[in-house]
Amino acid sequence: MSNSLRAPEPLDWLYRGGSEIFPDQPESDDPHQNIRQRLRQGAKLRVKLGIDPTGSQIHLGHSTIFRKLRAFQDQGHTAVLIIGDFTAQVGDPTGKSEVRRQLTVTEVNQNAATYLEQLRPLLDFDTPGRLEVHYNSTWLTSLDLGQILELLATMTLGQMLAKEGFSERHHQGNPVYLHEFLYPLLQGYDSVAVKADVELGGTDQKFNLAVGRDLQRHFHQEPQFGLLLPILPGLDGVQKMSKSLGNFVALGEDPLTMYSKLEKVPDQVINQYYELLTDYPLDQLPVDPRERQKTLALAVVTQYHGAAVAAAAQASAMALIQGDPSPTDNLPEFGLSGVHFPLKLFYLLRASGLCQSSSEARRQLQGGAVKLDGQRVTDVDLEFATPEQLYHKVVQLGKSHFLKLVP
RNA sequence: GGGUCGGUGCCCGAGUGGUUAAUGGGGGCGGACUGUAAAUCCGCUGGCUAUGCCUACGCUAGUUCGAAUCUAGCCCGGCCCA
Numbered sequence: 383m384s385n386s387l388r389a390p391e392p393l394d395w396l397y398r399g400g401s402e403i404f405p406d407q408p409e410s411d412d413p414h415q416n417i418r419q420r421l422r423q424g425a426k427l428r429v430k431l432g433i434d435p436t437g438s439q440i441h442l443g444h445s446t447i448f449r450k451l452r453a454f455q456d457q458g459h460t461a462v463l464i465i466g467d468f469t470a471q472v473g474d475p476t477g478k479s480e481v482r483r484q485l486t487v488t489e490v491n492q493n494a495a496t497y498l499e500q501l502r503p504l505l506d507f508d509t510p511g512r513l514e515v516h517y518n519s520t521w522l523t524s525l526d527l528g529q530i531l532e533l534l535a536t537m538t539l540g541q542m543l544a545k546e547g548f549s550e551r552h553h554q555g556n557p558v559y560l561h562e563f564l565y566p567l568l569q570g571y572d573s574v575a576v577k578a579d580v581e582l583g584g585t586d587q588k589f590n591l592a593v594g595r596d597l598q599r600h601f602h603q604e605p606q607f608g609l610l611l612p613i614l615p616g617l618d619g620v621q622k623m624s625k626s627l628g629n630f631v632a633l634g635e636d637p638l639t640m641y642s643k644l645e646k647v648p649d650q651v652i653n654q655y656y657e658l659l660t661d662y663p664l665d666q667l668p669v670d671p672r673e674r675q676k677t678l679a680l681a682v683v684t685q686y687h688g689a690a691v692a693a694a695a696q697a698s699a700m701a702l703i704q705g706d707p708s709p710t711d712n713l714p715e716f717g718l719s720g721v722h723f724p725l726k727l728f729y730l731l732r733a734s735g736l737c738q739s740s741s742e743a744r745r746q747l748q749g750g751a752v753k754l755d756g757q758r759v760t761d762v763d764l765e766f767a768t769p770e771q772l773y774h775k776v777v778q779l780g781k782s783h784f785l786k787l788v789p
Numbered sequence: 790g791g792g793u794c795g796g797u798g799c800c801c802g803a804g805u806g807g808u809u810a811a812u813g814g815g816g817g818c819g820g821a822c823u824g825u826a827a828a829u830c831c832g833c834u835g836g837c838u839a840u841g842c843c844u845a846c847g848c849u850a851g852u853u854c855g856a857a858u859c860u861a862g863c864c865c866g867g868c869c870c871a
Contacts, residue, residue, distance in 0.1 A: 729838045
């Protein structure tokens with residue numbers, strides 16, 4: 383595969399998803415201004431991607447950029463993954479209308495530990511030389527005040543205020559703390575530390591990636607290329623996919639939940655989902671909108687769980703929609719051994735995590751949202767004397783939350 | 790440091806002594822409809838194994854039969870001045 387570097391002419395893999403590359407001067411022969419020239423020369427690039435472990439879950443919105451990183455890997459380049467264990471404590475102010483809560487060291491470490499596992503289906507971990515993983519605390523914690531001053535002295539207040547977010551917040555009368563100014567500089571310094579040739583990010587990262595170029599130049603390195611991918615809209619079809627908005631699909635979710643969420647992606651954004659989340663030929667998308675959703679869901683679930691499991695999830699989802707919970711092989715399960723009998727149904731809804739509180743569970747029952755084996759239950763005080771009455775029954779909340787009860 | 794305005798439920802935002810988890814909007818969840826979509830209509834939107842008991846309007850004390858609403862101190866923000 384490494385030989386393919388000599389003829390990377392169809393650069394579809396590079397541009398799929400509407401990547402914006404900068405600097406981008408297509409007519410230029412200068413390999414520092416034109417990444418295609420660089421690739422034609424067979425350069426082996428160090429492709430940086432930083433991710434701050436601010437949460438415990440990675441979702442599809444993050445995955446687009448990892449897919450791009452994988453594409454670079456498959457072309458023979460080196461993925462340089464930076465776990466922002468230090469920057470996570472500062473908090474990226476990008477796109478935030480308010481200050482980010484600062485995480486503790488313990489939280490950050492716990493989050494970081496789960497990240498690599500979640501990325502396993504996405505990246506090439508095995509081919510030698512294709513992946514480096516760094517924690518940016520390695521170099522950032524050892525910066526002394528003199529070095530920090532050097533970083534700060536590379537930018538002006540005007541440049542900082544030009545960054546989206548800062549000036550809005552300031553003019554809206556919201557606080558902007560000084561330590562937030564350090565974030566872009568630290569992220570940029572990461573590029574210096576790993577000698578990045580390319581850095582990947584979402585379009586909202588343009589400022590930060592540009593700072594990386596400035597700092598590399600300051601430290602007498604070749605400035606990196608920036609490659610920006612559009613932000614993936616969330617399941618609501620409007621706002622960007624994010625955990626805090628709840629409009630996300632996490633990489634670690636079970637196949638059926640993943641499928642159920644993806645098969646109802648709004649029409650207005652489904653083409654973007656195809657482009658950013660799959661390798662499906664974009665000129666061959668199913669015409670029927672319902673088919674288009676199903677095919678997408680199947681394609682994405684396959685990436686994370688394999689074709690067989692994905693097909694089973696699709697079959698289960700279709701059956702469950704029609705109220706038939708029989709082919710429920712891969713439903714998430716809930717063991718009844720952990721709860722006490724006699725058992726009230728609303729308590730079960732709470733205990734199983736289907737509802738967040740027992741009060742909410744009662745409301746859902748009253749609102750007609752709960753079904754047991756396809757039968758709607760509205761009796762708030764329904765109680766079961768023994769676990770045997772519930773074995774192998776399926777509890778359903780709304781249209782897409784299912785749970786199989788097991789001993 | 791001084792002056793001034795402000796801190797209400799997921800968010801915004803009413804309320805300025807009195808049956809009440811506290812108007813309204815957004816968002817979210819659910820129901821009907823549908824393509825399991827959108828649009829539309831309707832319901833719900835503090836907690837608790839619950840015919841009741843808790844906790845809530847920045848924090849802590851206080852005034853009062855009774856406070857989110859009054860008083861004091863403290864914490865945190867905006868703006869103006871230094």
